[in-house]
Amino acid sequence: MTSADGAGPVADLVRYDLDGHVATITYNRPERLNAIDGAMRQALNAAFSRFRDEEDAWVAIVTGAGRAFCAGADLRGEGDPTGEFTGTFWERPTVNSFESGWEIFKPVIAAVNGYCIGYGFTLVTWCDFVIASERAEFGFPEVRLGVPTMVGAIRLPRKINWQYAMELLLTGERIGADRAHEIGLAGWVVPHEELMNEARALAARLVRGAPLAARAIKEVAVRTADLPMTDAIRFGETMRRVAGATEDAAEGGAAAAERREPRWRAR
Structure with missing residues (x-):
């Protein structure tokens, strides 16, 4: 097993572990419920870039340390959680992370261990498989903060029934793991302590294919x-x-x- 290259606070914010052909990418800011600030954005992009380019990495599992998968943007953190932009508003790139649509055609499994809010939920809409702990909660709270959910509004209606997607996007309410499974968002709901075992078992099935x-x-x-x-x-x-x-x-x-x-x- 290999871990992420580099050391220091930025590298520590996201763990990257390669075991065989399965990369595990872990949000690692549990004291902030894995909310994303500018430094964590850099670390996440580095991890997904490595997964995309590393020849031995065939499948990824994404999860969170502690009791959250990702609680969204850290509005009190340092730096811009959306990424580094230059130019005017109309010149800003929109595809600057896996959440916003980087083209990574390797299979990605979301192992959702707890709160999955905002940016965390956006990432899940780009994953191929969603395994939810019984403790998982999903939500897009942006509408209650006076701002629109953009990538979520693009992706979620393509993943699940329109009315269920609009309910989540337009109310800003959260749903639990069982409801996520019921509406087709989560493929599986498992006991919390079995979450990573189930994700690794699915990854093992996937790497049997070419x-x-x-x-x-x-x-x-x-x-x-x-x-x-x-x-x-x-x-x-x-x-x-x-x-x-x-x-x-x-x-x-x-x-x-x-x-x-x-x-x-x-x-």
Whole structure:
């Protein structure tokens, strides 16, 4: 197992641990319920950048230390939790973090251990799988603070039923784990002490598949969501041919013919 490179307060705010092909990214500011300030934003971006680029990292689990997953933006913290911007308002980039839409086509599991509010909830809407502790709570409180929820308003109605999404976005109320499961937000609700075991078990299932094929599948699913069917099929066929030309595709065929487990190399 390897841990995040570097030392000091910024590196300590987010832990990065790689065990086999599974990276665990942990919000690590429990004394502030893992709320995000400017320094933690830098650390989160560094962790997700590492996961995106590290060849041996095939699947990520995201969770929080202490009793919160992430309590949103730290309005009393230092720095800008949204990231570093330059220029005028209209020149500001909007895609500057995983929460706001970095394209990471490796599978990501959210292991939600407690409060999942604001920015934390936004990140969950970008995850492929959500496993919730029985103690988890989800909410977008921004409307009660006089500001709109932007990325949440874009993503949440694509994840769950429109009316359930609007209820969360427009009331600012929180829901518990069972309600999150009922409306399709959380795929699983588990006893709190079993949360990470369940997340690791799911990750172990995912790494049995060819990593490049998995990334192609996720990219096709994301990019074709708003395409006409013919265009979607054409793009999917292109990606199938690209993935089919990899060493892993040849290995998969050989392993099936020889009746053995494939040895993936992500090549």
